[in-house]
Amino acid sequence: MSKMIEISGLNKNYSGKKVIDGLDLEIDHGELFGFLGPNGAGKTTAIRILTTLTKPSSGRVLINGIDVAREPASVKSEFGIVQQHLSLNRDLTISENLQLHARLHHLSKKERNQRIADLLDYVELSDHADYLIDDVSGGMKRRAMIARALIHRPKLLFLDEPTVGLDAQTRRKVWDLIRRMNVEGTTVFLTTHYIEEAEALCQRVGVLHHGRIIAIGSPLSLREKLGMIAVEMNLNGNGTEYKYFPDRVQAAQFIEGLPGTERVVMRESNLEDVFIELTGQKVLGGVT
Amino acid sequence: MIDAYSILWADLVALKRRGPRYLITTLVSPILYLVAFGWGLGRGINLNGTSYLEFVIPGIIALTAMTTSFNGAGTRLNVDRLYFKSFDECLMAPIGLTSLLMGKALIGVVRGLMSSVAFLIVALLISPHIHIGPQFLLGLLLTCLTFAFLGVLAALLARSHEDMAVFGSLILMPMTFLGGTFFSLSQVPVGLKYALYILPLTHSSLFLRAAALDQPLPWGSFLILLAFLMAFLVGGMMTLKKISI
Numbered sequence: 001m002s003k004m005i006e007i008s009g010l011n012k013n014y015s016g017k018k019v020i021d022g023l024d025l026e027i028d029h030g031e032l033f034g035f036l037g038p039n040g041a042g043k044t045t046a047i048r049i050l051t052t053l054t055k056p057s058s059g060r061v062l063i064n065g066i067d068v069a070r071e072p073a074s075v076k077s078e079f080g081i082v083q084q085h086l087s088l089n090r091d092l093t094i095s096e097n098l099q100l101h102a103r104l105h106h107l108s109k110k111e112r113n114q115r116i117a118d119l120l121d122y123v124e125l126s127d128h129a130d131y132l133i134d135d136v137s138g139g140m141k142r143r144a145m146i147a148r149a150l151i152h153r154p155k156l157l158f159l160d161e162p163t164v165g166l167d168a169q170t171r172r173k174v175w176d177l178i179r180r181m182n183v184e185g186t187t188v189f190l191t192t193h194y195i196e197e198a199e200a201l202c203q204r205v206g207v208l209h210h211g212r213i214i215a216i217g218s219p220l221s222l223r224e225k226l227g228m229i230a231v232e233m234n235l236n237g238n239g240t241e242y243k244y245f246p247d248r249v250q251a252a253q254f255i256e257g258l259p260g261t262e263r264v265v266m267r268e269s270n271l272e273d274v275f276i277e278l279t280g281q282k283v284l285g286g287v288t
Numbered sequence: 289m290i291d292a293y294s295i296l297w298a299d300l301v302a303l304k305r306r307g308p309r310y311l312i313t314t315l316v317s318p319i320l321y322l323v324a325f326g327w328g329l330g331r332g333i334n335l336n337g338t339s340y341l342e343f344v345i346p347g348i349i350a351l352t353a354m355t356t357s358f359n360g361a362g363t364r365l366n367v368d369r370l371y372f373k374s375f376d377e378c379l380m381a382p383i384g385l386t387s388l389l390m391g392k393a394l395i396g397v398v399r400g401l402m403s404s405v406a407f408l409i410v411a412l413l414i415s416p417h418i419h420i421g422p423q424f425l426l427g428l429l430l431t432c433l434t435f436a437f438l439g440v441l442a443a444l445l446a447r448s449h450e451d452m453a454v455f456g457s458l459i460l461m462p463m464t465f466l467g468g469t470f471f472s473l474s475q476v477p478v479g480l481k482y483a484l485y486i487l488p489l490t491h492s493s494l495f496l497r498a499a500a501l502d503q504p505l506p507w508g509s510f511l512i513l514l515a516f517l518m519a520f521l522v523g524g525m526m527t528l529k530k531i532s533i
Contacts, residue, residue, distance in 0.1 A: 051380055052532070072532075076382040087373045091302030103294035104381035148377075 002065035004029045004156055004187045005050065010059030012045055012211070019045045021211035023059070027189060029155075032182045034202035035191040036271075038279055042211040043191040044084060047160050050189070051081050064155060077105065080149030084161040084191075086141055088133045094144045095120070095129040098151055105152035112151075119147040123177065139170030146177060150186075157181060159190045163197060175201060195272040205271070209279050222274045230273055231255060234263040242277075244269055291383035295391025299364065300398065314403040318352045319410065325470050326414075335472060338501060345411045345418060346500040347469030349404050350492040353431040354467075356403040358460060361396025362439025366452045369443060385528050389440060389521070396436025397429070404428055424499035430513050431492040437520035438488075444527040468493035488516040 005027040012020040020042045027033045037043045048054035050061055052072045061068040066075045088097050095116060102112035120126045123143040128136055136144070142162060149157055159178065163171040178201055182188050192198050198205045199219045206216040215222055227244025229251040234240055245251040251266050258264065303310065326341040326348075333340035369375040378388055412418060442455045467489030473481050484490050491509035498505050 053376055053379060073382055073384075076380055081380060083373065083376065085373050087377055089298060089302075089368075089374045090372060091305065092298060096298070096301055100294065100298045101377070101381070103297065104291065104378065104383055106290075106382070 002062065003027060004031065004064055005189065006060075006062040007050075008060050010046070010049065010061060011057045012042075012049060012054065013057045019211050020049070020056070020059075023211065023213060025206060025213060025216075027187065030182070030185060030187055032178070032188045032201060032203050033190065034198035034205040035189070035208055036195065036198050036205050036275055037191075037193070037208035039193065041208040041279075043208055044160060045211075046208070047081070047158055047189075047191060051079060051158055052076060077152060078154060079156040079158060080152065080154035081158040082142070082145045082149050082160065082162050084164060086133075086145070088141060088144060088148070090133045093130050093132055094125055094136065094140075094147075097133070097144060098148050101148045102151050107152065115151055119150055122150075123147045137170075139166050139173065142166060142170070142174060143177070146174070146181075150181070154186070156187045156189065159188060161192055162190065163192070163194065171197075195270070195275055199271040207275060207278050214278050215274065219271045219274075222271065223269050226269055226274050226277060228269055230267055230269040232265040232267070233258070234265075242273065244273065244277075289387070289390075291387035292390035292394060294383075295378060295388060296394045296398070299395035303395070303399065310399075311402065311406050314352075314356055314399075315406055315410065317355070318348050318403075318407045321348050321351070321470075322411070322414070339415075342415050342417060342501065343472070343497070344470060345415055346497040347467075347493045349408060349411070349428065349500075350431055350467070350489060350496050351464055351469045352407050353400045353404045353428055354435045354463065354489050354492065355460065357396040357400030357432040357435040358439040358442075359396075360399030360439070361393050361436040362443040363452060364395065365392050365440055365443035366446055366449060370446070370449065379532050385525065385532060389437075389524050389528055392443075393433070393436040393440045393524075396439050397432045400432035400436060401428065404432070418500045419502040421499065423505055424496060427492065427495040427499055427510065427513075430510065430517065431496070434488055434492075434513055434517040434520060437517060437524055441520050441524040441527060444524060444531065463487050463489040466490075468497075485512075488513060491516075 003026045005025065007023055007025040010020050010023040011018065023046065035043050035046065045054060049056045050063065050068065052068060052075065056069070063075050064078045066078065068075050089100065092100065098116045098119065099112065102115060107115060117126070120129050123146055125140060125143055125147065128140060133141060133144070146162070162178070163174050166174065175197070178188060178190070190198070190202065202219065204216065204218050205222065206213045227246055229245045229248050231243045231245065231251050231254060232240055233243070243254060245254065248266070255264050255266065322345070326344045331340070335343050365375065408420065412420070442452060446452045446455070466484055467487045468484065469489065473484060473490070476484070491513045494506050494509045495513065
């Protein structure tokens with residue numbers, strides 16, 4: 001059985017600069033995958049290539065077995081996308097935005113009216129269906145974009161920084177929605193620079209840096225590789241140094257051996273530690 | 289065509305929402321032109337037995353059709369593409385590029401026809417002798433189509449909102465005053481006259497004026513306008529193919 005996404009040897013150059021550099025990636029059906037990376041790592045460019053908005057310089061992308069470059073028209077029915085920026089038509093109401101999308105995906109009148117009602121209920125926007133986009137909150141706009149992306153029942157959903165700019169409460173609401181969609185069978189490809197978001201949601205994450213995947217695996221396996229226990233040492237105002245250990249015993253032995261002048265914190269490592277170690281190594285040329 | 293209508297549908301919903309306000313604002317410029325040139329400067333001028341007011345009204349209609357069609361399609365697409373980014377959603381929808389291009393141009397045609405017809409009604413109250421027949425309406429439709437597709441082409445080529453403003457200043461503004469709207473081409477030197485034939489608005493003005501004054505129709509101008517339409521359509525298609533997979 002083919003994968004939901006198969007990327008091989010993908011490259012994208014802008015004015016001689018490599019934005020995507022030989023990207024290889026496979027994502028299974030039903031997976032909730034997270035693409036992590038600092039700003040400018042190439043996350044949005046990768047999503048734009050996968051969603052037919054940008055032509056790759058070279059390489060191959062298959063979505064549900066369909067070649068994106070050769071059959072863009074067919075592949076467009078396979079996915080939905082929630083873009084990072086607000087891409088709703090601001091002259092229309094929430095319901096009309098969904099209507100437009102349903103029309104463009106060739107849903108019959110009866111089908112689209114039912115689907116819009118169902119989706120507005122799903123994202124808890126039924127009471128705001130007839131509000132113009134500029135008259136609703138940021139969280140509602142984001143949920144409207146999710147509803148729009150789902151209108152044609154896509155098998156794959158791209159979420160490009162879906163919670164950027166949202167308050168903590170609304171972010172949790174969007175997380176619940178993402179989990180629910182995934183449980184109901186939708187493959188989710190998420191990009192985020194909120195590490196806790198990737199950790200909370202994703203079964204597997206890939207860390208993208210300078211257009212290349214520098215680590216991939218479950219959040220737990222990536223933490224295990226780094227060390228499950230982190231020791232933070234405050235260097236008397238000269239920054240903080242981090243050490244990672246497989247368990248608390250080894251971490252405690254390390255702390256006992258310290259001269260005792262630093263302020264030391266022992267805690268569980270997290271995906272942010274993994275991310276900073278990986279991207280920091282590349283950027284700074286070695287941080288331990 | 290269903291997909292083109294779907295694109296148009298969204299723009300029509302938005303237009304309906306602000307219809308009266310749109311009509312009022314769109315009538316300001318042509319009425320000012322009419323007052324300034326038709327009643328002000330042109331009072332007492334007679335061109336081969338035709339009053340200047342009757343002469344200038346078809347030119348102002350061509351001008352209104354040009355600006356409202358261009359802006360109705362182009363400015364809107366430019367904003368959707370570069371500011372709201374909602375054009376990306378259309379590019380990712382499973383519809384043909386021809387439908388997308390047509391849909392985006394058609395709102396320009398609708399807006400162009402609305403404004404032109406509204407001004408025409410005002411003009412008919414002032415000068416009831418203007419002849420409005422099928423040929424006039426055909427010429428008006430072709431003018432709206434041509435400039436709507438030019439608007440789409442400009443919006444697809446533009447990399448910023450400033451690019452659209454530059455296009456307006458360098459292309460539309462000279463055409464406004466030189467495209468045979470306010471003066472007869474027979475009054476300008478031969479060299480300039482031929483240069484002005486390069487402008488599509490010149491041919492719109494010539495055709496609409498002949499139709500409105502019930503004179504022999506310059507079908508050559510009609511065909512040239514048709515050629516401009518095809519060129520803008522093909523140009524738009526090629527540009528759209530370039531920016532889409």
